[in-house]
Amino acid sequence: MTAWGNEGFGDARLFLRELFEAAVKAADPLAGIKAHLPAKPKGRTVVIGAGKGAAQMARALESVWDGPLSGVVVTRYGYGCATQYVDIIEAAHPVPDAAGLTASQRLFEAITDLGPEDLVIALICGGGSALLPAPPASMSLEDEISVNRVLLSSGAPISAMNIVRKHLSRIKGGRLAAATRARVVSLIVSDIPGDNPAYVASGPTVPDASTRHDALDVVRQYRLNLPEAAVRHLQSSAADAPRPDDPLYQQHQHFIIASSARSLEAASDVARGRGIAPVILSDSIEGESRDVALVHAAIAREIAEKNRPFAKPVVLLSGGETTVTIKHGCGGKGGRNSEFALSAALALQGLTVVGLAADTDGIDGSEDNAGAYFDGNVVRELRALGYDPQEMLAGHDSHRAFSSVNSLFMTGPTGTNVNDFRAILII
Structure with a gap:
């Protein structure tokens, strides 16, 4: 878990949960x-x-x-x-x-x-x-x-x-x-x-x-x-x-x-109130989950390393619904949001970035989690436990990956559903 106490924002994961809860409340x-x-x-x-x-x-x-x-x-x-x-x-x-x-x-x-x-x-x-x-x-x-x-x-x-x-x-x-x-x-x-x-x-x-x-x-x-x-x-x-x-x-x-648009606006309001500039990338993103994650990660990396196209501190927000094409013979567990999170984590290794990808209904795919947190340390932590994160992504085994590093995002049923919620914090 990455803390931002010295920046005055408390724990980054709690901040991201707060944004998610605002999005759900708006729905x-x-x-x-x-x-x-x-x-x-x-x-x-x-x-x-x-x-x-x-x-x-x-x-x-x-x-x-x-x-x-x-x-x-x-x-x-x-x-x-x-x-x-x-x-x-x-x-x-x-x-x-x-x-x-x-x-x-x-x-x-x-x-x-x-x-x-x-x-x-x-x-x-x-x-x-x-x-x-x-x-x-x-x-x-x-x-x-x-x-x-x-x-x-x-x-x-x-x-x-x-x-x-x-x-x-x-x-x-x-x-x-x-x-x-x-x-x-x-x-x-x-x-x-x-x-x-x-x-x-x-x-x-x-x-x-x-x-x-x-x-x-x-x-x-x-x-x-x-x-x-x-x-x-x-x-x-x-x-x-x-x-x-x-x-x-x-x-x-x-x-x-x-709708997702209204929920992202609500999350934006909370971020502004905490002194973090929100940027809504889109409320209707579609595409293969791992590929969409790479695009998000590329933007986050540009901000983290070059302070462009948006100045830090900033939180990137997006909604919509990604998809996962299951390869024949893959027996892993996980949903589209945890797959997004694992793909993003691989692309953000070593960066001071914390993100959350979750389904607003509280269930990511068929498992018991809404999604997962990710940051620049997840890949290192998985490797220290003897896992190969790239193989886990290839096998659609993101649930086991984030469970192993205590990064599953759990909410239970929320009572609504405006699809995916993604937030990436760069300070």
Whole structure:
């Protein structure tokens, strides 16, 4: 652990945690829900939702809604919370399971009998794609599970993944909203670079203009080895999804109530208050995690060694969602943020730089950490323990690397999800 006590800033890791917590607080759905609360209908109000923060969104809505309320949302195992009126279902993420299939059916059942005088409030956030499996008749749940495994290891950006997912589903791509005659208002916490609402959770209530031919282009571009049933479905007109200009959606509304951009601004405010100049590089960075780390590290090194293009002290901030292409046969443990951290650590050896890369939902990939801290000493510490950091990066074994040097970043579920948060402090 690197201390900055002689600079008056306390411990650097605590400072970075403070920035992360400010970013997460800014993504708290309560304020956004209050600001976009729809008017009460003449008829019933039913809540549906999906995502890693959907249960907390439901609880927030209950706290401000003045009137009868019912419904059901699905979240990841261990991410539920107590609610009064909305049922919470937990299911698997990032790979779907049978509980998610049941949840998808429950969401349909909750809204199919509603009429024009009723209101559906859809609470949508990141993670909903995996939590809402609903394969078409020509595919099985096992096929959809296989599709998700292939996508997760492909290195494709989230937008491309969700184009494929929406065309292999009965619920995504606006199909859930198409199942009701009620007006649908979608309140969305965006984890998508660029904040396209139709890509968050693969848009169960918000259609987009992509086609099955676009999905096939993604399959070809990333050489996705999908199950035969999935490929056949994409090649048939049965995969065609509703279009945004369909009159069915004319009365529907959607609002982005939290995003990476707003969270990075909140972290910037905290940094300024501590006398550190913040620089937001981008809120929508995509690309291979280890490569994105090298670009960040190159900027940090330029500042550390030459005091340009930004003067020290400074903290570099960025958001978005990187990807990790898993090589065949690699059995390591770790997520995209800890992989970013290990790649950055290798590029920043010996420098007085401290960084944090973490997922704002509190879980990096499928492990129990949100991400990892890194600095100019991590590589030396790993080698002193007998590890080869370069081999660990090649084997996607970043979780073991940072666990070994006590640098995992642990938060538990945060109740929201605006994707990656990265902060690199140079003093």
